[in-house]
Amino acid sequence: MQCIYATFYRRKPSPGKATNCNRHISSADGKNGTITSPNYPNPYPGDITCRFTFEGSGPERVQLRFTHMDLYFPGGNAADPHDCQAADSVTITIYIDGEATDLDTKCGRKLPPMYMSNEQRMTVTFRSLTYSHTVTGFQADYAFVRNFGINTGEPDSRYLCGFNYKSTLAQDGVFTSPNYPGKYPRNTECHYLFYGQKGQKVIIDFPKFEVDGIQPKCEEETKSDYVAFSNFFTTRDRKMDRYCGLRTGKNNTVKSDGEFFKVTFKSNGIYDAHGFQAKYRFEKTNVKPVYETNSQAEIYTAGNSRSLHEYSQQWTSILCLLVFFML
DSSP: OOOOOOOOOOOOOOOTOOOOOEEEEEEEOEEEEEOOOOOTTTTOOOSSEEEEEEEETTOOOEEEEEEEEOOOOOOOOOOOOOTTTSSEEEEEEETTTTEEEEEEEEEESSOOOOOOOOOSSEEEEEEEOOOTTOOOEEEEEEESSSSSSSSSEEEOSSSSEEEEEEEOOOEEEEOOOOTSOOOOOOEEEEEEEEOOTTTEEEEEEEEEEEOOOOTOOOOGTTTTEEEEEEEESSOOOTSSOOOOOOEOOOEEEOOOOSEEEHHHEOSSOOOOOOOOEEEEEEEEEOOOOOHHHHHHHHHHHHHHHHHHHHHHHHHHHHHHHHHHHOO
């Protein structure tokens, strides 16, 4: 009788595999906190999926900032990953008109940008395909915010996202797109209103500007996000161009006609970018520069000197003629 021996290998389970790592996080329980991969900062289990569901209330938005990222990445340079399909990953999901939309998927060791939801909800999904004893997972801080991540100006209750800047409080300052320097939220409109004193104008410079859109008109028909400018409170100022795209260089300065100025940022539900950082200042316009007044005075004095010299020459000639005839 011949015996046949067979050896069967069973897949070794990953150490410390979590049976349920899903979390529902409500702003009613706290306005900020931290989420991590299972076992963080130790290696996480393989073959798991964890969902973190955030739910705010009213005008709250979810802001997410990753502070650590170290996920298993077999496809090349983990410090600069480009394809997360076969790697462990984190996916950010937002909701546009009630429909779930994947905002971004990240993997490897590169720290993701800061994200913000366009409404009260956001979902973060962590997927682990393989166990590795060398990776440490991820950590991210979250916050439920009402100011859209804009920390300057006075909130304007007339808008969901609106801020006032008054020269009586500050003659200059900074304002940004929502969630800057992270990616701005989709389907969002923010208004920045500037109130100068009589005789002042508003001057705005954009040292950093990256808003998804097609130049030069940046219209809704081209599915462009944009920044618009107006000297009026409610109507569009068609003589002022909209800004979109990647703007670099020195030609990023806008000036108001009078003491009031309005800047509007608007994004659609399709694409996103890192937004803008802007500097504003209020300047007096009814005082002429000193050098201009001096120049005019010099021209006036020089003109009078020439006229007096000409007159003296004429009178000298007349006197000489009179003396000649008297002789």
